[in-house]
Amino acid sequence: MSGASTLQVGGPRPYLLHVGPGLLSDAGLLARCLRGRHVLVVTDDNVAPLHADRLVDALTRPGLTVARHVLPAGEHEKTLARFGEVLESLARLGATRDATVLALGGGVVGDLAGFAAACWMRGIDVVQLPTTLLAMVDSSVGGKTAVDLPAGKNLAGAFHPPAAVLADTTILRTLPERELRAGLAEVVKYGAIFDAGFLEWLGANAGGLLARDDAAVTEAVLRSCRYKAEVVERDPYERGERALLNFGHTFAHAIEAEQGYAAAGDGLNHGEAVAVGMVLAADLSTRLRLARNEDRDRLRALLERLGLPTALPAGLKPGALLARMRLDKKADASGLRFILWTAPGEARIVTAVSEDAVLRTLE
Ligand code: NAD
Ligand code: ZN
Numbered sequence: 001m002s003g004a005s006t007l008q009v010g011g012p013r014p015y016l017l018h019v020g021p022g023l024l025s026d027a028g029l030l031a032r033c034l035r036g037r038h039v040l041v042v043t044d045d046n047v048a049p050l051h052a053d054r055l056v057d058a059l060t061r062p063g064l065t066v067a068r069h070v071l072p073a074g075e076h077e078k079t080l081a082r083f084g085e086v087l088e089s090l091a092r093l094g095a096t097r098d099a100t101v102l103a104l105g106g107g108v109v110g111d112l113a114g115f116a117a118a119c120w121m122r123g124i125d126v127v128q129l130p131t132t133l134l135a136m137v138d139s140s141v142g143g144k145t146a147v148d149l150p151a152g153k154n155l156a157g158a159f160h161p162p163a164a165v166l167a168d169t170t171i172l173r174t175l176p177e178r179e180l181r182a183g184l185a186e187v188v189k190y191g192a193i194f195d196a197g198f199l200e201w202l203g204a205n206a207g208g209l210l211a212r213d214d215a216a217v218t219e220a221v222l223r224s225c226r227y228k229a230e231v232v233e234r235d236p237y238e239r240g241e242r243a244l245l246n247f248g249h250t251f252a253h254a255i256e257a258e259q260g261y262a263a264a265g266d267g268l269n270h271g272e273a274v275a276v277g278m279v280l281a282a283d284l285s286t287r288l289r290l291a292r293n294e295d296r297d298r299l300r301a302l303l304e305r306l307g308l309p310t311a312l313p314a315g316l317k318p319g320a321l322l323a324r325m326r327l328d329k330k331a332d333a334s335g336l337r338f339i340l341w342t343a344p345g346e347a348r349i350v351t352a353v354s355e356d357a358v359l360r361t362l363e
Pocket of ligand 2: 186249
């Protein structure tokens with residue numbers, strides 16, 4: 001289809017990521033992503049009425065059996081029980097080893113459907129069809145799949161890279177504004193840690209991105225995925241530098257935990273917490289004389305232009321946030337561990353960060 005761009009994601013099982021308008025109606029492209037006779041489209045009840053028919057129409061052909069599995073939307077549905085129901089749907093479909101799961105949705109659907117594909121008959125293909133900007137630039141690429149347990153987020157899961165990723169930019173037109181902005185925070189993250197020129201580009205194209213212009217979104221998704229793919233290729237199991245992708249996330253996770261994983265209603269959502277977390281990480285970096293004040297201020301200004309929050313919400317206590325960070329899996333015996341900023345486009349993992357500097361950043 002014209003207007004689509006393609007990126008190869010390497011690793012033990014390379015796959016293609018296609019980005020562009022109209023991909024979900026591209027019957028030829030979809031057919032090339034399938035192997036056997038069985039397809040299960042997993043989606044949620046927000047996305048299904050908006051986009052599932054168009055996809056299923058494009059899939060329909062003799063000899064192919066397509067079924068839908070519609071989950072209730074929301075993070076609190078990313079459970080083992082819902083995962084089990086997807087496996088039951090695969091059983092009802094009579095899915096064989098060459099069946100394909102199509103994950104049509106945001107990161108919740110992608111993680112859950114991907115994990116079901118990883119487990120059905122010890123692993124069948126999943127094709128990721130991300131419908132949120134966050135899923136396009138983050139969760140659909142990299143192969144991590146999971147469900148949450150009562151004890152914590154993403155505790156049960158598997159590394160299961162997709163057979164392909166198709167990011168149809170027109171699908172973002174129905175995405176709520178706040179979800180779009182949340183995805184933009186992760187896009188800014190890639191610029192902040194990998195490419196100063198991309199940060200400049202984001203500043204110049206903020207208007208087009210907020211207007212969901214296909215060309216601007218395609219460029220932002222491709223560049224973000226290229227950075228994620230490169231780092232995932234070098235470190236597929238997160239033993240080293242893949243941790244750079246957690247820039248802003250130590251603070252963000254503490255904020256999210258303190259406000260009790262508030263969904264889109266009260267409190268910050270994940271992308272918003274990451275925006276605040278990146279400004280805090282940049283600020284901590286300036287306190288440790290790693291980064292310059294003016295660079296931190298420019299990062300904050302870019303996030304504000306994209307409509308993202310950049311300051312801690314009132315009512316969150318520095319001591320309580322610090323206590324959360326001590327519990328974060330990124331802390332180790334030597335003290336707190338952070339991804340800190342050394343310059344626009346550069347970050348590094350720093351261990352044994354002084355709690356005092358962190359507290360001053362939070363005050
Ligand atoms: P989500 O899947 O909950 O989607 C957000 C909301 O938008 C939902 O209500 C959904 O129904 C709705 N929606 C999705 N697409 C839409 C569209 N095109 N039009 C209208 N509404 C639409 O949330 P998310 O932010 O996409 O993903 C968050 C999840 O991703 C978390 O569970 C997180 O753990 C996971 N995640 C995984 C990875 C990974 O590497 N696997 C990385 C980052 C995040
Ligand atoms: Zn994130």
